[in-house]
Amino acid sequence: MFATLSDRLTSTFKNLRTKGRLSEADIDATVREIRRALLDADVAVSVVREFTGKVRERALSVEVSGALNPAQQVVKIVNDELVAILGGANRPLVFAKTPPTVILLAGLQGAGKTTLAGKLALHLRNQGHTPLLVAADLQRPNAVTQLKIVGERAGVPVFAPHPGTQGHADESQAVAGDPVAVAREGLATAVSRQHDILIVDTAGRLGVDAELMQQAGDIRDALDPDEILFVIDAMIGQDAVATAQAFADGVGFTGVVLTKLDGDARGGAALSVASVTGRPILFASTGEKLTDFEVFHPDRMASRILDMGDVLTLIEQAEKAFDADQAEELAAKLASGTGFTLEDFLVQMQQLKQMGSMKKMLGMLPGMGQMREAIDNFDEREVDRVEAIVRSMTPGERRSPKIINGSRRARIAKGSGTTATDVNQLLERFEGARKMMAQMAKGGGMGLPGMGNL
Ligand code: GDP
Numbered sequence: 001m002f003a004t005l006s007d008r009l010t011s012t013f014k015n016l017r018t019k020g021r022l023s024e025a026d027i028d029a030t031v032r033e034i035r036r037a038l039l040d041a042d043v044a045v046s047v048v049r050e051f052t053g054k055v056r057e058r059a060l061s062v063e064v065s066g067a068l069n070p071a072q073q074v075v076k077i078v079n080d081e082l083v084a085i086l087g088g089a090n091r092p093l094v095f096a097k098t099p100p101t102v103i104l105l106a107g108l109q110g111a112g113k114t115t116l117a118g119k120l121a122l123h124l125r126n127q128g129h130t131p132l133l134v135a136a137d138l139q140r141p142n143a144v145t146q147l148k149i150v151g152e153r154a155g156v157p158v159f160a161p162h163p164g165t166q167g168h169a170d171e172s173q174a175v176a177g178d179p180v181a182v183a184r185e186g187l188a189t190a191v192s193r194q195h196d197i198l199i200v201d202t203a204g205r206l207g208v209d210a211e212l213m214q215q216a217g218d219i220r221d222a223l224d225p226d227e228i229l230f231v232i233d234a235m236i237g238q239d240a241v242a243t244a245q246a247f248a249d250g251v252g253f254t255g256v257v258l259t260k261l262d263g264d265a266r267g268g269a270a271l272s273v274a275s276v277t278g279r280p281i282l283f284a285s286t287g288e289k290l291t292d293f294e295v296f297h298p299d300r301m302a303s304r305i306l307d308m309g310d311v312l313t314l315i316e317q318a319e320k321a322f323d324a325d326q327a328e329e330l331a332a333k334l335a336s337g338t339g340f341t342l343e344d345f346l347v348q349m350q351q352l353k354q355m356g357s358m359k360k361m362l363g364m365l366p367g368m369g370q371m372r373e374a375i376d377n378f379d380e381r382e383v384d385r386v387e388a389i390v391r392s393m394t395p396g397e398r399r400s401p402k403i404i405n406g407s408r409r410a411r412i413a414k415g416s417g418t419t420a421t422d423v424n425q426l427l428e429r430f431e432g433a434r435k436m437m438a439q440m441a442k443g444g445g446m447g448l449p450g451m452g453n454l
Pocket residue numbers: 107108109110111112113114115116204259260261262263285286287288292
């Protein structure tokens with residue numbers, strides 16, 4: 001996500017590190033580099049102009065601060081301005097005073113609406129809501145089926161026209177039927193079955209067209225939604241602004257959802273849409289899995305772009321996956337230095353896996369830009385390999401690895417499909433990690449990189 005932009009900006013700042021004071025020429029050179037980096041990342045020209053204008057103005061008028069060196073001051077200004085163009089603060093979903101809250105999803109075909117509908121439904125369900133998904137996309141072959149699959153995975157019911165009555169049994173054809181009527185029936189169903197949220201997936205087209213807008217507009221008029229979320233693929237580049245503008249004029253929307261932020265391409269849409277449309281970004285979609293979904297926080301995103309990490313999101317992901325009591329127990333064991341066993345390690349590995357991909361998590365740590373190559377090369381299967389080795393051990397071996405002799409080692413290697421060397425390496429690493437964690441738990445701390453090393 002924003003890898004190139006992030007690299008370009010951080011290397012720009014590095015060039016400032018040695019400067020004791022910044023001359024106007026230094027600032028102009030820096031601003032020029034920032035401008036180029038943003039344009040290359042496909043950020044809309046108007047946004048780049050305004051952004052660099054503000055950065056320049058503030059950098060020139062900056063007071064010499066004892067706390068920050070010139071490079072850090074520029075980073076701080078760029079960070080503030082990034083937060084501003086991303087919308088300032090997080091804007092939570094607006095809920096209706098009288099349920100159900102109606103959320104309409106609009107956007108181009110392939111933007112990721114259907115996938116997002118499932119992610120949002122799961123997110124809301126986890127918060128104790130009882131959402132109902134409505135398949136009002138009758139245009140695209142299989143859209144109804146796809147929403148049903150997504151709903152099933154999320155454990156959320158889907159209201160859809162029945163093939164055979166309103167639609168074709170063969171869904172390679174568009175489902176016949178009136179999307180507005182389907183949306184209305186969906187709403188009535190939500191009321192009668194007491195769902196507190198209705199999420200309506202609408203049809204998209206490959207490009208903006210009048211019929212698409214008309215249909216989305218008709219559904220909007222029929223449902224009077226509390227939120228209309230414009231779903232946009234962060235990879236669509238310079239088209240983002242025109243597309244967003246067309247939807248703003250044609251249907252209107254209350255908020256934006258960015259999808260495919262996991263792609264390593266330029267992602268300029270993310271940085272343009274909020275400021276061009278004046279509508280906040282509420283959520284971000286970061287992969288194809290149902291859990292690849294985040295509440296969008298402008299400050300945290302800016303922090304990630306500037307390679308200062310996003311520890312808060314990391315903690316939230318951890319909180320979702322980890323049981324609080326278990327975590328406390330684990331912390332106590334760590335502090336004792338000896339209590340932490342391979343058994344606990346196995347539990348921890350499983351929880352880590354629930355948090356999502358290791359690559360994504362490593363990417364949220366501060367200062368990781370410098371380690372990008374190592375992260376990109378990280379083999380997710382390594383986690384499975386380690387898990388297989390620990391699983392092949394007996395409970396006794398997991399508690400006291402010292403008893404693992406040559407024959408036990410051979411058995412474990414065979415059982416896990418690895419080699420005796422792999423088993424040895426794991427045991428050595430575990431012992432090292434256990435010692436390090438015990439030290440950290442005693443208050444040694446590790447110190448996080450990030451702005452500090454500028
Ligand atoms: P819709 O036409 O707007 O309903 O789009 P879909 O939900 O069908 O998504 C189109 C394609 O993009 C599908 O192959 C999805 O799996 C994929 N997709 C959706 N969201 C994301 C995302 O955040 N990251 C990635 N990598 N793929 C996504």
